[in-house]
Amino acid sequence: MHGFRTLLYKEVLRFWKVGFQTVAAPVLTALLYLLVFSHTLERQVRVYENLSYTSFLVPGLIMMSVLQNAFANSSSSLIQSKVTGNIIFVLLPPLSYREFFSAYVLAAVLRGAVVGFGVWLGTCWMVDLQYAAPWWIVVFTLLGGGILGALGVIAGIWADKFDQLAAFQNFIIMPLTFLSGVFFSIHSLPAFWHGLSRVNPVFYMIDGFRYGFFGRSDVSPWISFAVTACFFLLLAAATLRMLARGYKLRG
Amino acid sequence: MNAAIRVRQVAKRYGKVQALAGVDLDVTSGEFFGLLGPNGAGKTTLISALAGLVRPDQGTLEVMGYDVIRQYRDARRNLGVVPQELVFDPFFTVRETLRLQSGYFGIRHNDDWIDEILAHLDLTPKADANMRALSGGMKRRVLVAQALVHRPPVIVLDEPTAGVDVELRQGLWQFVRRLNQAGHTIVLTTHYLEEAETLCGRIAMMKAGRVVALDTTANLLRLHSQHSLKIRLANAGALPERLAERAKSIAPGQFVLPLESYDEMGGIFAALQAAGLSIDDFDLAKPDLEDVFVAVMAGA
Numbered sequence: 001m002h003g004f005r006t007l008l009y010k011e012v013l014r015f016w017k018v019g020f021q022t023v024a025a026p027v028l029t030a031l032l033y034l035l036v037f038s039h040t041l042e043r044q045v046r047v048y049e050n051l052s053y054t055s056f057l058v059p060g061l062i063m064m065s066v067l068q069n070a071f072a073n074s075s076s077s078l079i080q081s082k083v084t085g086n087i088i089f090v091l092l093p094p095l096s097y098r099e100f101f102s103a104y105v106l107a108a109v110l111r112g113a114v115v116g117f118g119v120w121l122g123t124c125w126m127v128d129l130q131y132a133a134p135w136w137i138v139v140f141t142l143l144g145g146g147i148l149g150a151l152g153v154i155a156g157i158w159a160d161k162f163d164q165l166a167a168f169q170n171f172i173i174m175p176l177t178f179l180s181g182v183f184f185s186i187h188s189l190p191a192f193w194h195g196l197s198r199v200n201p202v203f204y205m206i207d208g209f210r211y212g213f214f215g216r217s218d219v220s221p222w223i224s225f226a227v228t229a230c231f232f233l234l235l236a237a238a239t240l241r242m243l244a245r246g247y248k249l250r251g
Numbered sequence: 252m253n254a255a256i257r258v259r260q261v262a263k264r265y266g267k268v269q270a271l272a273g274v275d276l277d278v279t280s281g282e283f284f285g286l287l288g289p290n291g292a293g294k295t296t297l298i299s300a301l302a303g304l305v306r307p308d309q310g311t312l313e314v315m316g317y318d319v320i321r322q323y324r325d326a327r328r329n330l331g332v333v334p335q336e337l338v339f340d341p342f343f344t345v346r347e348t349l350r351l352q353s354g355y356f357g358i359r360h361n362d363d364w365i366d367e368i369l370a371h372l373d374l375t376p377k378a379d380a381n382m383r384a385l386s387g388g389m390k391r392r393v394l395v396a397q398a399l400v401h402r403p404p405v406i407v408l409d410e411p412t413a414g415v416d417v418e419l420r421q422g423l424w425q426f427v428r429r430l431n432q433a434g435h436t437i438v439l440t441t442h443y444l445e446e447a448e449t450l451c452g453r454i455a456m457m458k459a460g461r462v463v464a465l466d467t468t469a470n471l472l473r474l475h476s477q478h479s480l481k482i483r484l485a486n487a488g489a490l491p492e493r494l495a496e497r498a499k500s501i502a503p504g505q506f507v508l509p510l511e512s513y514d515e516m517g518g519i520f521a522a523l524q525a526a527g528l529s530i531d532d533f534d535l536a537k538p539d540l541e542d543v544f545v546a547v548m549a550g551a
């Protein structure tokens with residue numbers, strides 16, 4: 001148990017020590033998105049009755065930051081450790097693969113949550129936000145961060161080089177987050193993209209997360225919860241199996 | 252005596268390369284054991300398999316009686332490995348590195364022991380320096396320290412002195428010897444054969460994934476190497492016939508005479524004197540591990 005806690009602590013310390021890059025920078029990015037999109041679209045787009053586009057956008061941006069940073073945390077930590085070789089420091093001790101998995105994923109969730117909180121802090125005073133069902137906000141933060149944290153573990157272990165990781169990020173993670181209703185309600189998308197969004201787990205994370213704020217969403221938060229929770233369990237099982245087999249880590 | 256390390260029929264293949272081709276090895280608790288062999292012999296692969304970093308294709312490995320796969324927790328708690336590669340985590344200081352490593356092994360409040368290791372390795376002044384700011388030799392010593400945080404009974408050092416200057420090497424060996432005297436089992440790989448010769452009680456030599464020689468250092472030296480007398484005669488003289496038969500000529504007037512024992516020396520010098528030859532120079536060569544290594548590698 002202490003071994004697991006130490007690994008978690010190390011993973012948190014790792015991003016906290018360089019918080020300027022790992023927390024402040026993504027918060028700033030999200031605020032810039034908000035500035036540009038709300039400025040250009042505030043007048044044209046109205047997703048829900050009585051809700052400004054800017055207000056609609058903020059939860060999506062917060063969630064997007066949670067997801068991207070959760071992924072970035074576990075994936076970059078693992079690939080750095082692999083490339084520099086210091087991964088052996090955590091492979092030599094008597095840590096189980098479950099402890100390994102939990103520590104990396106929890107640290108990823110934490111990084112995502114801290115960045116998400118930062119984006120909220122930067123926006124809440126200038127945007128009219130509601131908190132209709134705060135528990136859903138917490139639940140989807142944890143599940144979303146957990147899913148992307150686990151994906152980050154997979155990507156970080158699979159990739160041998162930084163550019164492979166970048167490809168994973170650019171061709172899988174970015175499209176998933178952008179085609180998920182961060183910037184629009186997916187109802188406003190053409191039918192094909194609308195259909196595609198429905199099989200995108202990130203859509204359910206963002207839709208459920210947004211429900212927590214406005215009590216309104218494209219699908220019921222319970223459906224979003226069921227989809228996200230199942231997806232997390234599947235992904236966790238896959239990641240644990242990969243770790244148990246020692247894929248790429250214990251050759 | 253109980254086995255600190257037990258390796259049975261371990262094989263490992265990387266693509267076309269048979270890195271380990273059925274290795275059997277026992278290291279007894281308390282031994283100072285040398286693992287020698289040319290580059291690519293499979294030493295690091297064997298150590299990695301022992302540490303659970305590499306899964307063998309077949310065979311079993313145990314540390315202090317614990318199977319490294321089925322009982323990996325106990326096996327790893329009993330093993331400290333100093334890796335061959337000079338790796339470090341640039342995010343942390345020396346002390347943070349050692350505290351984290353202690354934590355991974357489930358140990359809290361390890362600062363007393365950490366301070367002791369730091370002192371023995373002359374790292375105390377660098378305790379709060381970032382890993383990035385250390386020289387190669389210092390980073391190497393931090394790796395040694397990391398391998399010791401959990402006081403493992405079995406310590407494996409994979410070429411710990413590669414790229415470390417002489418003074419540091421001496422200090423490191425003194426420390427490792429002390430650990431051995433305190434009861435730790437030491438397994439060492441090194442390219443410096445004279446180091447292995449003075450330190451190791453028993454030696455295994457590997458070649459192409461196999462153990463090709465395994466014996467006490469004394470036996471290896473006796474079997475494959477001899478004392479010898481090297482003589483240079485004045486005016487490029489020739490040896491009397493009786494000596495020439497057993498001598499090897501290495502240059503005009505220079506000969507090497509193998510000795511069964513030092514007692515023969517009197518007779519040799521007497522024979523030279525009787526023949527009216529005068530000696531410019533002579534040298535006594537002791538058996539050394541280099542000869543053994545060359546002989547074993549050539550024969551294997």
Ligand SMILES: Nc1ncnc2c1ncn2[C@@H]1O[C@H](COP(=O)(O)OP(=O)(O)O)[C@@H](O)[C@H]1O
Nearest residue numbers: 265268270288289290291292293294295296297
């Ligand atoms: N991860 C790996 N992938 C492919 N080949 C490897 C790997 N590790 C070791 N080898 C090969 O296995 C052989 C043994 O290597 P190694 O155990 O490092 O030898 P040593 O430590 O004795 O120099 C070498 O031919 C090496 O190239």
Ligand SMILES: [Mg+2]
Nearest residue numbers: 294295296335
């Ligand atoms: Mg090696």
